[in-house]
């Protein structure tokens with residue numbers, strides 16, 4: 001059984017010099033269950049690495065608890081927490097061989113020589129590093145170095161592995177391959193992983209669950225599919241998807257939700273009550289279609305960008321930002337021409353403009369199915 005880890009109500013302040021302490025984590029709670037791959041996702045500076053360093057014991061929290069396997073470890077020193085960490089820069093010793101790098105931690109912990117050798121061989125085999133064991137880090141490719149860093153974590157025998165942007169130094173193709181390999185390895189070995197990244201593609205493709213962070217707070221914790229289909233906050237909607245969800249400022253009045261420029265005007269579905277007066281009307285670029293959907297309107301195409309299989313069409317909807325649609329590349333589209341576009345009511349998302357919260361009851365009223373049903377319906 002692999003380890004589990006949990007953060008409960010963590011507040012973290014940093015004190016630099018004589019300045020007032022600044023709070024960087026606010027009541028942060030999340031967990032990674034045994035065998036789970038949990039990704040901490042958010043923009044630079046939102047507190048992902050700090051959260052990871054707290055789990056590792058490299059930082060102290062001012063409030064809250066950190067639990068590993070259900071035991072509070074706030075006062076347990078880093079060296080005695082049963083976990084391993086993989087850093088972005090790999091932190092390899094340049095003057096040591098690959099074998100020595102992998103075994104370094106075991107040596108420090110005075111693991112017996114024959115046992116060290118056995119674990120080294122096993123790990124090298126697993127990560128396909130056997131031919132390189134006598135080389136120095138400088139003589140390896142980025143991907144191979146990354147595997148050495150991973151090997152050092154695995155060889156420790158820890159079943160809880162913390163990873164801080166471990167793939168960010170690799171080129172795009174290698175990164176894609178490593179994502180798949182890493183995920184496979186994690187599954188095969190049943191490891192519990194807490195993985196930090198600001199790359200939503202990494203989060204969406206690798207995670208069992210994603211913890212979306214912003215400004216030192218947790219915005220949403222959900223599996224990737226739910227995060228995409230039902231963001232609970234406008235900030236999450238804005239962060240997930242490429243391009244992300246269109247969010248248009250709109251007003252609720254006279255039984256309609258109408259965008260400020262008046263181009264989109266949707267009658268409120270029955271059963272939705274107590275709507276805020278100001279809302280953000282959200283629709284994903286993938287959910288906009290040409291001449292289809294139960295809400296259609298005419299608009300002018302500003303620009304179109306061909307991506308290969310798809311094209312990104314930017315339509316004028318009156319406001320400062322265009323409405324972006326991801327359409328199949330087969331549609332012939334001309335800049336400046338008028339088109340009739342639309343969407344289905346159930347694909348609309350509604351957020352309170354002030355609080356940013358998803359409007360409760362909206363999904364049920366629009367007939368939007370749950371993510372589980374949708375998945376089923378799509379077969």
Ligand SMILES: Nc1ncnc2c1ncn2[C@@H]1O[C@H](COP(=O)(O)OP(=O)(O)OP(=O)(O)O)[C@@H](O)[C@H]1O
Nearest residue numbers: 014015016024043044045046047048049050051198
């Ligand atoms: N040792 C420190 N002393 C003071 N402030 C710090 C220290 N380390 C981090 N911070 C601040 O804490 C906040 C969170 O930093 P953290 O490194 O956790 O963010 P992050 O989400 O991991 O960002 P990135 O993706 O850029 O690494 C930032 O505002 C950062 O400036």
